Amino acid sequence: AQSVTQLGSHVSVSEGALVLLRCNYSSSVPPYLFWYVQYPNQGLQLLLKYTSAATLVKGINGFEAEFKKSETSFHLTKPSAHMSDAAEYFCAVSDLRAGSARQLTFGSGTQLTVLP
Amino acid sequence: GAGVSQTPSNKVTEKGKYVELRCDPISGHTALYWYRQSLGQGPEFLIYFQGTGAADDSGLPNDRFFAVRPEGSVSTLKIQRTERGDSAVYLCASSLIRTSPYNEQFFGPGTRLTVL
DSSP, X not given: OOEEEOSOSEEEEETTSOEEEOOEEXXXXXXXXXXXXXXXXXXXXXXXXXXXXXXXXXXXXXXXXXXXXXXXXXXXXESSOOGGGOEEEEEEEEOOSTTOOOOEEEOOOEEEEEEO | OOOOEEEOSEEEEOTTOOEEEXXXXXXXXXXXXXXXXXXXXXXXXXXXXXXXEEEEOTTOOSTTEEEEOTTSSOEEEEESSOOGGGOEEEEEEEESOSSOTTSOOEEOOOEEEEEO
């Protein structure tokens, strides 16, 4: 079975400060990992995905994440937070078992607040 | 082009009633997923369609939940004898094909179901 743990349900940073959102996964097979962002009253939007091509993945809006197999982590970072980054962020892993639906297993989310 | 749409955006019903939630996927997407997001949690997989057939319904919580996709496009999630515990945001996602995990799932804005 696969699972995702997001440490910290709420994170607050000042505008211009580093954003670090933590994600650890558990998977019996090499995982495909994703970060999604959810703005209020909107659908989930894909920020970036890891599909084994490169361990450092760059996404939209200046976000990036690094896959570290030894730490089973896929933390999301952004060098300088902007007010518009305030949202809820979800880490997810894809079920790659043969015959699976490729459904996503999500973490419980991290609400990011950006302080002026 | 148009994204995934879901109707209604909000649904309030009474315990014991029957509800239908509709999802219009992106045109041409053969794979369709339903997820349920309870308050403070990440989305949880319910059911997956490839074309018209429900290829994986392992996430449906019980037999009160049922979904159809008769023409391989629009899908309806049906909940019988609703219970207060069914209150959640129901998310629909579509992707081009299932077989590759590279294929991004595009999410709709969700239907917020409240059972009184």
